[in-house]
Amino acid sequence: xxxxxxxxxxxxxxxxxxxxxxxxxxxxxxxxxxxxxxxxxxxxxxxxxxxxxxxxxxxxxxxxxxxxxxxxxxxxxxxxxxxxxxxxxxxxxxxxxxxxxxxxxxxxxxxxxxxxxxxxxxxxxxxxxxxxxxxxxxxxxxxxxxxxxxxxxxxxxxxxxxxxxxxxxxxxxxxxxxxxxxxxxxxxxxxxxxxxxxxxxxxxxxxxxxxxxxxxxxxxxxxxxxxxxxxxxxxxxxxxxxxxxxxxxxxxxxxxxxxxxxxxxxxxxxxxxxxxxxxxxxxxxxxxxxxxxxxxxxxxxxxxxxxxxxxxxxxxxxxxxxxxxxxxxxxxxxxxxxxxxxxxxxxxxxxxxxxxxxxx
Amino acid sequence: xxxxxxxxxxxxxxxxxxxxxxxxxxxxxxxxxxxxxxxxxxxxxxxxxxxxxxxxxxxxxxxxxxxxxxxxxxxxxxxxxxxxxxxxxxxxxxxxxxxxxxxxxxxxxxxxxxxxxxxxxxxxxxxxxxxxxxxxxxxxxxxxxxxxxxxxxxxxxxxxxxxxxxxxxxxxxxxxxxxxxxxxxxxxxxxxxxxxxxxxxxxxxxxxxxxxxxxxxxxxxxxxxxxxxxxxxxxxxxxxxxxxxxxxxxxxxxxxxxxxxxxxxxxxxxxxxxxxxxxxxxxxxxxxxxxxxxxxxxxxxxxxxxxxxxxxxxxxxxxxxxxxxxxxxxxxxxxxxxxxxxxxxxxxxxxxxxxxxxxx
DNA sequence: GAGCACGTTGAGAACGGTAACACTCACGAA
DNA sequence: TTCGTGAGTGTTACCGTTCTCAACGTGCTC
Numbered sequence: 001x002x003x004x005x006x007x008x009x010x011x012x013x014x015x016x017x018x019x020x021x022x023x024x025x026x027x028x029x030x031x032x033x034x035x036x037x038x039x040x041x042x043x044x045x046x047x048x049x050x051x052x053x054x055x056x057x058x059x060x061x062x063x064x065x066x067x068x069x070x071x072x073x074x075x076x077x078x079x080x081x082x083x084x085x086x087x088x089x090x091x092x093x094x095x096x097x098x099x100x101x102x103x104x105x106x107x108x109x110x111x112x113x114x115x116x117x118x119x120x121x122x123x124x125x126x127x128x129x130x131x132x133x134x135x136x137x138x139x140x141x142x143x144x145x146x147x148x149x150x151x152x153x154x155x156x157x158x159x160x161x162x163x164x165x166x167x168x169x170x171x172x173x174x175x176x177x178x179x180x181x182x183x184x185x186x187x188x189x190x191x192x193x194x195x196x197x198x199x200x201x202x203x204x205x206x207x208x209x210x211x212x213x214x215x216x217x218x219x220x221x222x223x224x225x226x227x228x229x230x231x232x233x234x235x236x237x238x239x240x241x242x243x244x245x246x247x248x249x250x251x252x253x254x255x256x257x258x259x260x261x262x263x264x265x266x267x268x269x270x271x272x273x274x275x276x277x278x279x280x281x282x283x284x285x286x287x288x289x290x291x292x293x294x295x296x297x298x299x300x301x302x303x304x305x306x307x308x309x310x311x312x313x314x315x316x317x318x319x320x321x322x323x324x325x326x327x328x329x330x331x332x333x334x335x336x337x338x339x340x341x342x343x344x345x346x347x348x349x350x351x352x353x354x355x356x357x358x359x360x
Numbered sequence: 361x362x363x364x365x366x367x368x369x370x371x372x373x374x375x376x377x378x379x380x381x382x383x384x385x386x387x388x389x390x391x392x393x394x395x396x397x398x399x400x401x402x403x404x405x406x407x408x409x410x411x412x413x414x415x416x417x418x419x420x421x422x423x424x425x426x427x428x429x430x431x432x433x434x435x436x437x438x439x440x441x442x443x444x445x446x447x448x449x450x451x452x453x454x455x456x457x458x459x460x461x462x463x464x465x466x467x468x469x470x471x472x473x474x475x476x477x478x479x480x481x482x483x484x485x486x487x488x489x490x491x492x493x494x495x496x497x498x499x500x501x502x503x504x505x506x507x508x509x510x511x512x513x514x515x516x517x518x519x520x521x522x523x524x525x526x527x528x529x530x531x532x533x534x535x536x537x538x539x540x541x542x543x544x545x546x547x548x549x550x551x552x553x554x555x556x557x558x559x560x561x562x563x564x565x566x567x568x569x570x571x572x573x574x575x576x577x578x579x580x581x582x583x584x585x586x587x588x589x590x591x592x593x594x595x596x597x598x599x600x601x602x603x604x605x606x607x608x609x610x611x612x613x614x615x616x617x618x619x620x621x622x623x624x625x626x627x628x629x630x631x632x633x634x635x636x637x638x639x640x641x642x643x644x645x646x647x648x649x650x651x652x653x654x655x656x657x658x659x660x661x662x663x664x665x666x667x668x669x670x671x672x673x674x675x676x677x678x679x680x681x682x683x684x685x686x687x688x689x690x691x692x693x694x695x696x697x698x699x700x701x702x703x704x705x706x707x708x709x710x711x712x713x714x715x716x717x718x719x720x
Numbered sequence: 721g722a723g724c725a726c727g728t729t730g731a732g733a734a735c736g737g738t739a740a741c742a743c744t745c746a747c748g749a750a
Numbered sequence: 751t752t753c754g755t756g757a758g759t760g761t762t763a764c765c766g767t768t769c770t771c772a773a774c775g776t777g778c779t780c
Contacts, residue, residue, distance in 0.1 A: 001736060001737065002736085010759075010760085011759065011760045011761080012736090012737080012760095013738085013739095013759075013760065013761080014758085014759060014760080016738060016739095017758095017759090020738085023757090024756090024757055025758070025759085026757085026758065026759090029758080029759085044471075044736085044737075045411070045735085045736050045737065046471055046472050046473060046737095047407050047410035047411040047416065047473050047735085047737090048411050048735070048736035048737035048738085048765090049736080049737055049738075050407035050410075050765095051405070051407040051408050051411050051735090051736080051737070051738090051765045051766065051767085052736085052737050052739075052765050053737085053739090053765085054765080057472075058450065058472065065436050065439075065440065067429065067432050067433055067436070067641065072427050072432050073427055075451075076425050076427070076453055079425075079451060079453050080453065083452070083453075083468070088450050088452065088468060088469070088472050089451055090418065090448050090449065090450045090451075091439060091449055091451060092443070092448065093436055093440065093443075095440075108443070108448060109448070111403060111404075111406055112406055112417075112448050113405075113406060113407050226641055226642060227641070227642035227644070227645035228642075228644075228645065230645070231645055252642055255645050256642075258647065259645045259646075259647055259649075262647055281427065281586055282586060282587035282612055282615055282616075284587070284588075285587035285588065285590070285591055285615050285616050285619045287618065287619055287622055287647045289619075361766060361767070362766085370729075370730085371730045371731075372730090372766090372767085373729075373730060373731080373768085373769090374728085374730075376767070376768060376769095377728095377729090379767095380768085383727095384726090384727055384729090385727095385728075385729090386727085386728065386729090389728085389729085404766085404767075405765085405766050405767070406767095407765085407766080407767090408735090408767040409767050409768075410735095410767090411735050411737085411766080411767070411768090412735055412768040412769075413735090413767080413769095414735080
């Protein structure tokens with residue numbers, strides 16, 4: 001920078017002003033400085049800038065060390081939005097979402113002077129860890145179930161926290177409603193891990209919809225977010241011939257359920273309808289193509305970044321907003337009306353709103 | 361730091377020595393400084409350190425803005441290895457793998473003073489862009505096909521470049537050999553994008569194996585790495601009833617092929633055997649469970665980091681190593697011996713090594 | 721007892737920017 | 751004329767480290 005100043009015949013401060021687009025620089029001077037910068041191939045040193053301003057123009061992302069589709073996609077959404085806003089993102093992953101490892105990740109990011117943190121894949125424990133972040137460090141959680149206390153797990157954090165998330169309950173309602181509308185007496189549910197708020201919210205949306213329709217609410221089974229867990233759950237469901245419709249907490253679980261049903265000789269969608277959640281890129285190519293609930297992860301990432309920047313702007317504590325994105329249903333071949341009289345021993349009463357109209 | 365020095369009754373320089381574990385500090389002094397640090401809750405400022413040493417202890421990762429399974433997994437492998445080595449990773453993603461965007465990504469990382477760069481998902485164009493990185497910035501590519509020039513695309517970079525990769529050709533040989541050993545007269549191939557070295561190398565391994573076995577080498581079809589492309593290719597393959605075995609360039613392509621075959625009424629593995637590549641977490645739950653080639657992405661990430669650190673150690677140009685990891689075959693239900701006389705009009709000669717022995 | 725190597729410590733100058741403030745003009749209002 | 755004002759610029763301090771070099775014992779050799 002000193003060299004640039006010398007070459008342009010100005011002081012280093014003027015060079016700094018040009019770099020930072022300060023208005024009070026004569027156009028001619030600015031040009032001279034810019035020319036000098038070009039000819040010297042000058043590039044500002046961000047470390048020095050960080051030292052002086054205490055702003056690193058870097059954002060931290062806390063991720064979960066597992067290839068879950070959602071978190072992945074959000075990483076990209078966040079990164080590209082951050083790039084547009086002039087930030088670089090650094091990632092710190094944690095092996096499990098407990099208090100301790102998350103705190104360490106926050107610490108690591110804080111040490112590298114990140115200006116703010118976005119935590120992906122939050123369980124309640126992640127959020128409580130985040131509230132212990134060093135003062136002044138803006139944090140946002142993306143995913144999770146937001147401040148809506150779950151009626152089951154008592155572990156949801158008490159204090160509100162800035163969050164961006166998909167309306168999981170609404171998505172579950174969409175899926176359940178869809179199956180009910182097709183004429184199924186009731187809908188079974190293959191849930192995700194019981195201690196994940198997103199899973200809890202989906203259970204809730206499902207239960208609520210059945211209840212409102214006067215349908216029987218079958219017991220919930222749960223497991224990890226993968227196909228192996230879905231297979232496990234699917235085997236149990238396949239054994240029960242009263243099951244005609246299954247809503248799965250994500251597409252990977254649905255994949256496992258699909259396989260279990262097929263192994264048991266139950267055809268999809270003729271014997272059993274299956275609906276997933278996520279709309280992964282390939283779920284349209286499952287056998288059969290999977291009806292599912294679409295979430296726009298990229299949009300979620302963008303919103304998360306926007307929220308974080310808003311919070312960074314106001315250094316003190318601003319009201320913690322809760323941004324909610326609506327999911328949508330993607331009907332495909334894995335759901336269809338039940339065969340006449342397929343629910344054989346069905347202890348399920350024909351709920352009120354079960355007119356077999358095709359959902360759009 | 362000044363405060364710590366004052367409290368411990370030493371100079372700031374001595375504090376610095378304690379932090380950096382310089383040997384020539386009296387044990388008693390060190391203790392005093394450490395105590396002061398603890399009581400003041402002191403934390404070294406990395407920006408200042410970076411400014412003084414020109415080392416940021418941050419690594420850059422250039423990723424591809426798409427959820428491909430491999431790249432994702434490697435990100436985690438790299439991050440956790442980097443953490444262990446005391447580095448934080450920053451990611452810069454590119455929308456497409458062309459020269460220009462990659463250069464910009466390198467630039468952005470360089471501006472943030474990263475100590476080295478790992479590029480994931482390299483096409484040849486990425487590597488050539490990398491060779492133009494600012495001098496002294498260590499770069500490593502992970503994935504790709506390494507310095508082995510492909511016989512087809514003439515675009516492989518001339519100069520060798522430090523690379524970590526799976527032996528794609530060997531994986532393809534494994535898959536092809538497996539199908540041949542099951543008794544198939546020949547093996548068709550649903551390839552990935554023709555301009556990706558990894559895809560090229562798999563084509564090569566496949567072709568070579570067929571050739572060595574004296575089997576007919578059918579024409580290759582290719583497309584993107586996803587199920588949609590696999591479906592497209594699968595439709596064409598399903599129409600040809602002489603096809604009894606298909607090797608797919610990754611699991612997602614295989615998923616699409618599986619669906620196309622099923623739609624066409626061709627059963628897997630009874631009528632057609634299918635083998636994939638990658639061993640994604642859920643491919644054991646495809647219908648039927650997919651025989652595939654396993655690559656250890658986490659290991660790849662670790663190796664990439666190790667190679668990068670080695671290159672960072674030697675500032676000048678060190679011999680660009682090429683680390684190769686061996687893949688392995690995971691036999692599952694999607695591959696089986698052909699039905700007797702299933703390859704009806706087969707112009708394929710019964711190759712020499714085609715004894716129908718089950719591969720392990 | 722002088723000279724010397726070595727372990728231990730400190731003072732001051734980088735590192736490359738930004739912030740705060742002072743200064744010089746030109747211009748218009750009192 | 752005098753003063754205030756605001757644009758344009760330079761001076762100096764400061765951000766929190768590490769690096770260089772000098773200074774001070776201490777114990778050893780000659």
